[in-house]
Amino acid sequence: MTEASDVVSFKALFQTSPLALVILSVSGEVIAANAASRALVGERLAQGVRLDELTHPDDALALATALVRLGDGGAPASLTSRLRGDDKPAITWQVWRAPDRSELFAALSKTTVPEASAAEPTKTSEADDDIEKRVLHAMLDHIEILAWAVDKDGIYTFYDGKAAASIGASADMFLGKNVFDIFRDQISPAMRQAFAGSPERESINIMGAHWENWYVPVRDRRGELAGVIGISQNMNESQRIREELEARLALIERQQAVIRDLETPIIQVWDKVLTLPMIGIVDSKRAARLMDDLLQMVVRTSARFAILDLTGVEIVDTATASYLVQMIHAIRLLGAEGILTGIRPSVAQTVISLGVDLKGIPTHGTLRHGLAYCIRQLGGER
Structure with missing residues (x-):
């Protein structure tokens, strides 16, 4: 089909x-x-x-x-x-x-419902009403919520719930008063939609607390709006936990930024000369971050030379060696010259065994010699 x-x-x-x-x-x-x-x-x-x-x-x-x-x-x-x-x-x-x-x-x-017996015409109804009242009171007394109702004109006809105490409110502050007069400019679009006949839900900050609100319009026998019933849940504790988590995540991000800066200490040692002392084990992920930071610094300082000092590097793998060569080529594309210094014998052997071509890349035994080379080149340009 x-x-x-x-x-x-x-x-x-x-x-x-x-x-x-x-x-x-x-x-x-x-x-x-x-x-x-x-x-x-x-x-x-x-x-x-x-x-x-x-x-x-x-x-x-x-x-x-x-x-x-x-x-x-x-x-x-x-x-x-x-x-x-x-x-x-x-x-x-x-x-x-x-x-x-x-x-x-x-x-x-x-649905078919059997008629109540003549002897007990209202027993079931009264029992059901009693259960509903007990359930409602238990919820209002023990859960951080507010239950409230207003008529079609916005006049409060019901206001109760444990959450009222958390904001210092009471039924006397609301019953018989108009929601539009109490909150004025704080009436949300969602509540206005409820008065237009649409069930709504929203999160809102009001009366010094963060609330999750549900609005349910109620109609009379003619189908006309009779009012709005609302359930408001105090979300202050959830909001506090969320804000605390966000603050901790922000702190972690700041700490990670500091660690990254310590891992990539790019120093301007001379006018138009940058040096990047590389220490410890340089893996592919760290090498990629080094490249990004160094290239940005070359552009920002209009550097002519960038010295990659490998004195503190103990181990390099194929990917890392390849990144170093790519870094030198990228520096050249920005109009500067990349220089390698302080290559240890063990690192040199690894580079050769991996077949990495360093041809055409200036290398010097120590950072001091590399810096002297840069100064001579700058002097010649002047």
Whole structure:
């Protein structure tokens, strides 16, 4: 099958499937709905419609939270919700996100809930409410978060959480007051988007702390915005650890720079004469760094001579010897002359055995002799 025929087949499979299938954006907007899903929910399940316009207001928060988690890469979710205008659970949503896809996928099924007995009409509901309250209070009392709610005009109707104490705040400072009056110019674009009906998440510095904020818009029975619910997590400790780590990494980088400078002590010993005393074992990596630093110094000082003093070098390998020759040639390309001094007998034997050609490269027994050569050459030029 061709790619085009595959697409046609998958579209046909989607539209004719007996399973009620819906494709959603991460913000909860319907991208596509097949015939089975429209038969289950009704023709109001159309492209471009937002789920919170179809869902009962009391169930909109749970559904929006599930979509936000999936948008952040969360695990597949299963939840039951009522349709707008119906007080009984009607639809079970199985929602997931495929790898490397921005859309969300949902399979819908009709939900049937048995009626409560006449003797105990509210027992289950009251028990559920009690559990929800205990869970909420446990979270607010023990986790560094703030839970808050504002109405459509921005007036605080709820404000609680352990994180309030960390910034010296209390419910009395917020309840009944307008979020736009309290924070004024500090209202973020993400919060404004939430008031426009879009679930949002952001990191922000405000009230002397670093926060991770989640904003969830809530709608009334008519589908109009009723307010915004927010969860704010105090990230000060995480931010402190991150800044401490960044400071340590910066210190390590500075220390490495000092070590590099000590490894490549390029010295201007005379006007237009540079010397690079090479000490210890020079491997390929160090030789490459030496070349970069020396060439930059030649350009910066307009040097005429660059002396590579090998007095302190004990061992060279093929790659290192090749780098030394390349370094001399590179110095010449910059209009200066490269000179080798202080080659030890053991190093000389290694260079010869490796077949490295030093023909045409000035060499001197000691740094003193090399410097004298440079001074004579400069005197002759004058």
